[in-house]
């Protein structure tokens with residue numbers, strides 16, 4: 001457990017015990033004995049990935065009526081303007097709390113100020129915002145910098161291991177990089193991870209850096225497009241005059257893909273093109289999120305590394321709201337602990353216990 005999270009949960013437990021609120025229901029009783037639900041407006045990014053779907057489900061089941069909440073859920077369909085609209089509606093509705101999963105880091109000052117002026121605390125979840133921290137109560141999510149660093153360090157180790165196993169040094173390492181939504185913390189920090197590693201390794205090169213917007217469909221299309229535009233047909237004539245044509249694709253040694261769904265899109269494109277990937281000999285596939293279908297692919301050796309990004313924030317948001325209801329300001333930044341799964345070490349048990 002990181003220091004911040006340890007502190008956060010220790011404090012939370014103390015407050016909850018002393019206030020005797022260790023009940024399943026967070027709602028408060030009104031004077032006439034009725035239960036008053038806590039209203040929470042949640043502006044969600046969209047439903048672009050399996051991670052996001054699991055995150056929405058986690059929020060809906062943790063902030064349910066039987067647990068004392070009225071959740072007003074808004075899917076922004078990956079458009080920041082929609083998030084502005086929903087936050088302004090939450091303010092008009094005078095919700096008790098606003099939870100914002102921001103699409104990108106920038107552009108939040110005005111709406112956050114409006115919420116603050118209205119006296120509604122805002123909890124930022126998942127990606128971060130670059131606004132003045134005074135404008136929101138706290139942030140909760142993944143350590144995206146650490147995710148990028150772990151992926152890059154693992155790749156250095158994997159290349160060294162392959163060189164040892166084969167006795168052949170890599171002259172060059174060509175990296176095909178698929179980015180998530182530009183300007184999202186998950187994109188900025190994961191991209192930073194691989195870019196820093198390229199600076200450390202002179203024979204590494206990012207030969208393509210394309211935007212897949214975290215969706216499988218877009219990743220598939222841009223990968224196909226890249227392969228078509230950068231391939232050529234090689235024709236070989238044998239002694240009988242028979243011509244054999246082969247499509248030669250650009251050399252790719254590593255795919256660094258900033259979420260699982262985009263990795264699935266790349267895998268589909270590679271399958272169609274006949275490009276071998278995964279295992280100890282194919283293109284090294286690095287993916288982020290570690291949803292169970294990606295871990296299955298990792299177990300089969302089709303993905304080499306899954307870097308975990310945990311979407312189960314619903315109960316964590318409930319804990320933060322519980323703290324705030326009892327007058328305790330949570331830590332400003334609350335990081336969730338996460339791990340990596342390599343094709344060399346992943347096991348069936350790790351996948352069967354997966355909740356998403």
Ligand code: AHR
Nearest residue numbers: 049051052186214259309
């Ligand atoms: O911000 C978290 C990222 O957003 C996840 O990696 C991705 O799958 C999602 O869409």
